[in-house]
Amino acid sequence: xxxxxxxxxxxxxxxxxxxxxxxxxxxxxxxxxxxxxxxxxxxxxxxxxxxxxxxxxxxxxxxxxxxxxxxxxxxxxxxxxxxxxxxxxxxxxxxxxxxxxxxxxxxxxxxxxxxxxxxxxxxxxxxxxxxxxxxxxxxxxxxxxxxxxxxxxxxxxxxxxxxxxxxxxxxxxxxxxxxxxxxxxxxxxxxxxxx
Numbered sequence: 677x678x679x680x681x682x683x684x685x686x687x688x689x690x691x692x693x694x695x696x697x698x699x700x701x702x703x704x705x706x707x708x709x710x711x712x713x714x715x716x717x718x719x720x721x722x723x724x725x726x727x728x729x730x731x732x733x734x735x736x737x738x739x740x741x742x743x744x745x746x747x748x749x750x751x752x753x754x755x756x757x758x759x760x761x762x763x764x765x766x767x768x769x770x771x772x773x774x775x776x777x778x779x780x781x782x783x784x785x786x787x788x789x790x791x792x793x794x795x796x797x798x799x800x801x802x803x804x805x806x807x808x809x810x811x812x813x814x815x816x817x818x819x820x821x822x823x824x825x826x827x828x829x830x831x832x833x834x835x836x837x838x839x840x841x842x843x844x845x846x847x848x849x850x851x852x853x854x855x856x857x858x859x860x861x862x863x864x865x866x867x868x869x870x871x
Contacts, residue, residue, distance in 0.1 A: 679716045679862060680705040682740075684730040686720030686755065690847040691855075698856040708739035716862035717743060721754030721809070721845055724781065728759060728771040737772065744774050747869065749838040749861045757841040758812050765815060775839045776818025782810050795844075797833055797854065798824040805851040806832070806844035813843055838865055 681691040683704035692702030695718075703714055711717065717740065719727070731737050744750055752760040752775075759771045763778040790810070794803035804825075814831035817823060825833035832843040833854075840861065846854040 677701065677716075677859070677862060677866060678703050678714045679718060679859065680711065680714035681718045681720060682727075682731075682736070682756075684734070684736075685722030685727055687845065687847050688720060691718050691720055691753075694847045694852040694855040695859065697852040698859040700859045700862065708735050711739050711743050714748075715866050716749040716751070716858065718858070719750065719752045719756030719759050720847070721756060724755040724758035724771070724812075725768070727755055731759070731771065740772060741774065744772075744839070747838050747865055749840065749858065749865055750774070751840040751842075751858045751861075753842050753847065754809065754811060754845055757814070757843060760839060760841055762818075763816075775834075775836050775841060776821050777814050777834060777836075777841065778816040780813045780815050782812065792849075793827065795825045795827060795832065797857070798822070800853050800857055802853070804846065804854055805849040806842070806846060807848040808844045809848075811843045814841070 677700045679695045679700045680703045681688050683706045695702035760775040761777050761779040762773045765780040792807050795806050797804045821836045823831050
């Protein structure tokens with residue numbers, strides 16, 4: 677089973693390492709045609725406006741929307757969460773508009789206010805180690821969105837059917853269980869598609 681990591685910006689190698697620890701093959705995605713060869717996709721962190729511009733430049737907007745329409749799982753971390761969101765607080769134009777959430781950029785402050793913590797995540801038995809770096813926040817979720825974890829009563833992990841979003845960087849720790857959770861989503865979807 678192959679999970680692609682959108683390789684336009686962000687910690688691509690770290691995501692690929694976590695995917696392989698979680699029992700799948702990680703593939704860097706640099707061209708939209710490569711999406712045909714993977715069963716799931718991770719949109720990593722970085723700078724959401726830059727990622728959005730690069731996605732438009734290289735034709736990824738329609739390609740990823742189509743990927744999602746096929747029910748293939750997508751996991752957005754940090755800036756990737758912003759890219760998935762239907763609504764961004766303030767004036768910024770939303771990017772893929774796939775997930776029924778409203779997000780706030782840099783909600784946890786600047787780079788120097790970065791921190792690590794352990795989170796309870798629904799569906800994972802033990803606490804997950806999370807690194808927050810200029811992290812966004814999920815302000816509101818639609819009816820079809822399940823909140824998987826909160827930090828100080830703020831939503832930081834959510835799922836909407838085949839879409840998963842986290843405010844933090846799970847790939848920057850040795851804890852690969854959130855990637856394992858996503859790989860299971862991909863495995864279930866692949867099995868359902870083959871029936």
